[in-house]
Amino acid sequence: xxxxxxxxxxxxxxxxxxxxWLILPSLLILFLIQVYPTLYTxxxxxxxxxxxxxxxxxxxxxxxLAGSSLFQKxxxxxxxxxxxxxxxxxxxGFITAxxxxxxxxxxxxxxxxxxxxxxxxxxxxxxxxxxxxLPDYGLLxxxxxxxxxxxxxxxxxxxxxxxxxxxxxxxxxxxxxxxLLILASTWRALPFVMLLxxxxxxxxxxxxxxxxxxxxxxxxxxxxxVLIPLMLPSMVVAIFNLILTGMNSVGxxxxxxxxxxxxxxxxxxFALYTIGWGQLRFxxxxxxxxxxxxxxxxxxxxTLRITRVEERSSQHV
Amino acid sequence: MFSRRxxxxxxxxxPIIHAALILITLFEMLPxxxxxxxxxxxxxxxxxxxxxxxxxxxxxxxxxxSACRWSVEGYKRVLAPKIxxxxxxxxxxxxxxxxxxxxxxxxxxxxxxxxxxxxxxxSGYAFSRFKFRGHKVLLTGIIAITSVPLLTNLLAxxxxxxxxxxxxxxxxxxVFIVVVYIGFYLPLSIWIAKGFFDAxxxxxxxxxxxxGCSPMAALYYITMPxxxxxxxxxxxxxxxxxxxxxxxxxxxxxxxxxxxxxFGLYEFLGQNILNLQVLAAACIIIALPVIILFLxxxxxxxxxxxxxGVKG
Numbered sequence: 001x002x003x004x005x006x007x008x009x010x011x012x013x014x015x016x017x018x019x020x021w022l023i024l025p026s027l028l029i030l031f032l033i034q035v036y037p038t039l040y041t042x043x044x045x046x047x048x049x050x051x052x053x054x055x056x057x058x059x060x061x062x063x064x065l066a067g068s069s070l071f072q073k074x075x076x077x078x079x080x081x082x083x084x085x086x087x088x089x090x091x092x093g094f095i096t097a098x099x100x101x102x103x104x105x106x107x108x109x110x111x112x113x114x115x116x117x118x119x120x121x122x123x124x125x126x127x128x129x130x131x132x133x134l135p136d137y138g139l140l141x142x143x144x145x146x147x148x149x150x151x152x153x154x155x156x157x158x159x160x161x162x163x164x165x166x167x168x169x170x171x172x173x174x175x176x177x178x179x180l181l182i183l184a185s186t187w188r189a190l191p192f193v194m195l196l197x198x199x200x201x202x203x204x205x206x207x208x209x210x211x212x213x214x215x216x217x218x219x220x221x222x223x224x225x226v227l228i229p230l231m232l233p234s235m236v237v238a239i240f241n242l243i244l245t246g247m248n249s250v251g252x253x254x255x256x257x258x259x260x261x262x263x264x265x266x267x268x269x270f271a272l273y274t275i276g277w278g279q280l281r282f283x284x285x286x287x288x289x290x291x292x293x294x295x296x297x298x299x300x301x302x303t304l305r306i307t308r309v310e311e312r313s314s315q316h317v
Numbered sequence: 318m319f320s321r322r323x324x325x326x327x328x329x330x331x332p333i334i335h336a337a338l339i340l341i342t343l344f345e346m347l348p349x350x351x352x353x354x355x356x357x358x359x360x361x362x363x364x365x366x367x368x369x370x371x372x373x374x375x376x377x378x379x380x381x382x383s384a385c386r387w388s389v390e391g392y393k394r395v396l397a398p399k400i401x402x403x404x405x406x407x408x409x410x411x412x413x414x415x416x417x418x419x420x421x422x423x424x425x426x427x428x429x430x431x432x433x434x435x436x437x438x439x440s441g442y443a444f445s446r447f448k449f450r451g452h453k454v455l456l457t458g459i460i461a462i463t464s465v466p467l468l469t470n471l472l473a474x475x476x477x478x479x480x481x482x483x484x485x486x487x488x489x490x491x492v493f494i495v496v497v498y499i500g501f502y503l504p505l506s507i508w509i510a511k512g513f514f515d516a517x518x519x520x521x522x523x524x525x526x527x528x529g530c531s532p533m534a535a536l537y538y539i540t541m542p543x544x545x546x547x548x549x550x551x552x553x554x555x556x557x558x559x560x561x562x563x564x565x566x567x568x569x570x571x572x573x574x575x576x577x578x579x580f581g582l583y584e585f586l587g588q589n590i591l592n593l594q595v596l597a598a599a600c601i602i603i604a605l606p607v608i609i610l611f612l613x614x615x616x617x618x619x620x621x622x623x624x625x626g627v628k629g
Binding site: 018022023032044099120128139245250273277282285286289 | 443
């Protein structure tokens with residue numbers, strides 16, 4: 001803060017309009033594409049379309065949404081998906097980063113190869129796994145549908161419905177397709193998490209880890225009591241990032257399962273598409289949009305808070 | 318970038334680390350290999366039950382590499398080459414995927430990433446170098462309000478597109494979708510660009526300013542050349558993001574001849590439920606350009622990802 005002010009005094013004493021003109025075009029576009037649509041969605045979520053046109057209906061959209069099974073089950077599907085997806089990507093991303101944070105050869109080759117899935121589009125990632133698990137013809141369907149490996153009848157991953165739910169409306173245990181969706185999403189997001197974790201690990205000063213080992217900490221203790229606490233802020237940011245991308249990923253569902261079988265893989269993001277463009281209930285979809293946006297926004301604010309705390313603490317180092 | 322830190326686990330055996338890394342790399346690469354494999358199979362090997370990994374079995378042997386039935390049928394169906402004597406190569410690719418969708422994809426991605434680079438560069442510079450009223454509020458606002466993902470705004474954007482089309486004003490879906498992509502990638506790009514500008518020392522610029530150079534000229538002649546690698550990384554990230562987008566192109570564009578490649582792939586999925594070789598070939602044709610781009614630019618790619626990912 002004081003550094004910046006000193007800079008302004010020295011050389012950047014300038015009229016307001018220079019930064020203003022530099023930022024203005026971006027602000028206009030952001031207003032048109034981000035702010036205005038958000039406001040529009042808020043208005044829309046309190047309206048419904050009648051033959052006479054759009055009319056204000058109060059909270060009716062939210063009530064109908066809350067009563068629909070697509071929404072109720074969608075919450076469950078989303079939670080199950082996020083738990084599996086975030087857990088797997090974080091754990092394996094951390095392990096991969098740990099392995100790469102050593103003195104070994106071909107590190108660049110590993111990172112490059114590992115990273116390719118992340119640059120592939122979601123819809124292609126879904127397709128790639130669909131080609132493997134498609135009933136009868138997918139390359140792995142021979143194994144999945146083999147009764148002696150998966151008794152009693154083998155699993156037809158993309159068409160088998162979910163078993164009877166244990167908790168009423170909460171769709172647990174999930175259908176086989178949900179496991180596949182988690183697998184495919186993890187496959188694609190793992191490199192991203194790995195990169196963030198690796199960057200965070202490399203920011204930790206070398207001597208801290210060295211002094212831990214001099215003090216007699218073994219590998220696991222050094223990781224558990226020194227590395228993980230130091231990395232925690234970056235980990236939390238990565239996890240929030242994952243929740244954000246996971247909550248809003250639709251492409252992979254489109255090509256992998258199409259939300260099915262039944263609605264067993266339609267997360268809230270896919271339900272938004274179904275309600276909006278499938279059922280043409282735009283008011284209700286807007287209500288769902290608002291709920292999703294609110295959760296997203298809370299995630300982002302939390303991330304910002306954490307990064308700010310992190311920046312402040314890193315200034316003292 | 319990834320080479321200086323010695324391991325915390327010096328006691329671990331290197332072979333074990335390599336083995337574990339190879340295992341993870343295999344997990345990440347195998348689905349890609351199988352897709353390539355499927356894309357070179359012929360229809361009768363695709364629809365066999367039970368499926369075989371390699372189309373190389375004969376009636377006597379399980380795998381006979383001399384009897385492999387590789388085929389480029391899938392690629393042929395996607396590209397649909399037609400003989401046309403007066404064109405440059407003697408044939409032209411008449412498939413919609415290459416002729417329309419991939420061209421559109423390239424135009425949208427190139428236009429959006431170029432403009433994102435310029436806009437984010439200008440804003441990032443302003444946020445990095447100037448202190449003005451509302452600086453902090455704007456910066457936080459940009460990341461907070463506007464990084465709500467595209468999906469939740471699609472509904473309103475869709476309604477906007479419909480009313481624009483009805484309004485009779487000159488309106489082009491293609492221009493609009495590029496603006497949407499810019500709006501979508503701008504917030505993160507501004508943050509990344511600001512980070513890159515923050516890392517450039519201000520001394521030279523200040524010297525130029527004291528010598529009477531205008532801020533804009535200082536930006537153009539002194540800071541820009543230094544910031545260029547960072548800005549290119551921003552553009553790269555946006556290019557790959559737009560290239561890979563499905564939902565916005567699918568929902569916001571009305572005419573099929575303006576739709577991007579991911580829509581083409583989705584269309585293929587509807588038409589080729591069992592022609593897996595066609596789907597696999599289409600996947601590879603669409604993904605190959607960004608994979609190649611990534612392989613050549615991976616360093617700046619990682620730099621921008623880390624800068625953006627840590628910030629949120």
